[in-house]
Amino acid sequence: DTGVSQNPRHKITKRGQNVTFRCDPISEHNRLYWYRQTLGQGPEFLTYFQNEAQLEKSRLLSDRFSAERPKGSFSTLEIQRTEQGDSAMYLCASSPSGLAGVWDYIEQFFGPGTRLTVL
Amino acid sequence: DQQVKQNSPSLSVQEGRISILNCDYTNSMFDYFLWYKKYPAEGPTFLISISSIKDKNEDGRFTVFLNKSAKHLSLHIVPSQPGDSAVYFCAAIRDTGNQFYFGTGTSLTVIP
Numbered sequence: 001d002t003g004v005s006q007n008p009r010h011k012i013t014k015r016g017q018n019v020t021f022r023c024d025p026i027s028e029h030n031r032l033y034w035y036r037q038t039l040g041q042g043p044e045f046l047t048y049f050q051n052e053a054q055l056e057k058s059r060l061l062s063d064r065f066s067a068e069r070p071k072g073s074f075s076t077l078e079i080q081r082t083e084q085g086d087s088a089m090y091l092c093a094s095s096p097s098g099l100a101g102v103w104d105y106i107e108q109f110f111g112p113g114t115r116l117t118v119l
Numbered sequence: 120d121q122q123v124k125q126n127s128p129s130l131s132v133q134e135g136r137i138s139i140l141n142c143d144y145t146n147s148m149f150d151y152f153l154w155y156k157k158y159p160a161e162g163p164t165f166l167i168s169i170s171s172i173k174d175k176n177e178d179g180r181f182t183v184f185l186n187k188s189a190k191h192l193s194l195h196i197v198p199s200q201p202g203d204s205a206v207y208f209c210a211a212i213r214d215t216g217n218q219f220y221f222g223t224g225t226s227l228t229v230i231p
Contacts, residue, residue, distance in 0.1 A: 004162070031217075033219070035221075040128070040223060040224075041223055041224075042123075042125075042208045042210075042221030042222050042223050042224050043163065043208070043219075043221045044221070045218045045219060045220070048217045048218070055217060056217050056218060058218070091162055091163075093162070102150070102151060102212075102214055106151055106153065106168055106212065107153075107165040107168070108165065108219070109165075110155075110162030110163045110164070111162050112160065112161055112162050113162055
């Protein structure tokens, strides 16, 4: 399977605990995105990486959230001191570099997501 | 600040008929628009896209129409099939940006 994978698929934690999610993008994809999706909403952009560089962050990404992509391959999203409002589906997506123009990266490939429940 | 909106949370259509899903946006600077389909327990999958310089793009049973003056796009599925039952999201992006803006989704049910 050469698609985007995310682990774990489900995470239940108590308020105040730290959690970390992992995303493995399609191997040749340079761009990696994190989204959050809550019930009845569409995916909301959190952050974007081009290789290992984090180039854009949403205002939604509070200082309790941190994302890394240390070698330009897999990425992790950590949430510190979780709150009940952090309960959501966290989606990862990847796309090619865009060197050939916007049509090169406009199609994103999404993973199945990690569902976080904060009790 | 919801820049992309889908005002119909759900839609039911008979198999073989046309499904029309609608999407409105507020930012006239968007350059590209996309539709994604999402099945339960899966991530969204890309369906079709359109550039803001076009007013129509067709791919098999799927056609996207763009009305820039009205800041409105629609996805037509003809004929609709039961396997099309899913949640459909529209999304938009600027040519100079990296952030995709998604609508809230429309749940389509195609009745056999």
